[in-house]
Amino acid sequence: MLHVAVAIIKNPKQEVLVAKRPPASHQGNLWEFPGGKIKLDETVFSALQREIIEEVGLRIQEAYPFVKIYHNYGDKQVLLDVWQVTRFEGEAVGREGQKVQWLAPEAMENFKFPGANLRIVKLLQLPTRMAITPQFECLSQLAAYLDLLRNNDVGAVQIRQKHLTLDQSLDWARSSLEILGDRGPLVILNGPLKLWQYLPSGVGLHLTSAEFGSLQESLSKRLSFLGCSCLSKQDLHKAETLGFDYAFLSPQPVTSNLSDKTPLNWRGFKELAASVSLPVYALVDMNRFDVSTALAHGAVGIAGITALLDPK
Secondary structure: OEEEEEEEEEOOOOOEEEEEOOOOOOOOOOEEOOEEEOOOOOOHHHHHHHHHHHHHOOEEEEEEEEEEEEEEOOOOEEEEEEEEEEEEEOOOOOOOOOOEEEEOHHHHHHOOOOHHHHHHHHHOOOOOEEEEOOOOOOHHHHHHHHHHHOOOOOOEEEEOOOOOOHHHHHHHHHHHHHHHOOOOOEEEEEOOHHHHHHOOOOOEEEEOHHHHHHOOOOOHHHOOOEEEEOOOHHHHHHHHHOOOOEEEEOOOOOOOOOOOOOOOOHHHHHHHHOOOOOOEEEEOOOOOOOHHHHHHOOOOEEEEEOHHHOOO
């Protein structure tokens, strides 16, 4: 099996660097994320640094595991060790004569990628900010909240309404899709495992830590997006093994309150997030913390209940 280091490199506009494969190469003329084969005496990070400077002239200073992808092309089996680059220097140029381009994740659907890259394309659709709904008494309150999301930089909304029955939760998810429309934020329903087979098309599922603890098999191929809340390194490794698309992790002790007197332990978050090949969101008070802090510590973004979006 060919072990390949792959880099997700973003510019300040959150566009991702891609390169076009040479016509005569395996999967030629398709677009890919830059990287290359890991040598026997290299770590993934050192291979990533070498390949990226050789291919596109960028010097990687800091990067974190993002996801591992196994793919069988029939004539070749590959393991993509995909890392998210958080600090680099230089200007991207195709040093091997290949065409390079910065692409917004939503524009990637118009480009052809090798089969092994398609899960990366999907995961790049995950936004850097995910709002979690406060509890509402009725659907009209949720509708007002969702209308406010249109004017905010929020790419996903998690419908978390623990007082609803399963049927009501599904009805609220369908209504959310109708309210937000085709170009609205990604809709994810927070609920029990049994919901997965009834979810409307395009709606993701987020499991609580308790529900996640009872899961023994992967559901990732059956859902648009599958996420969970994790409390430990063991939880994160389980989520990685079961193929979850993302995980929530709080950069502070679970028992403490979000207050000005409680400093966040970003160092601990950084260490745990870097221990798995899995997109990890920092679960924070979104009114107090900027997404750049989370990205700098290896998170894919931030998630939380945003009081500023509460309808009055």
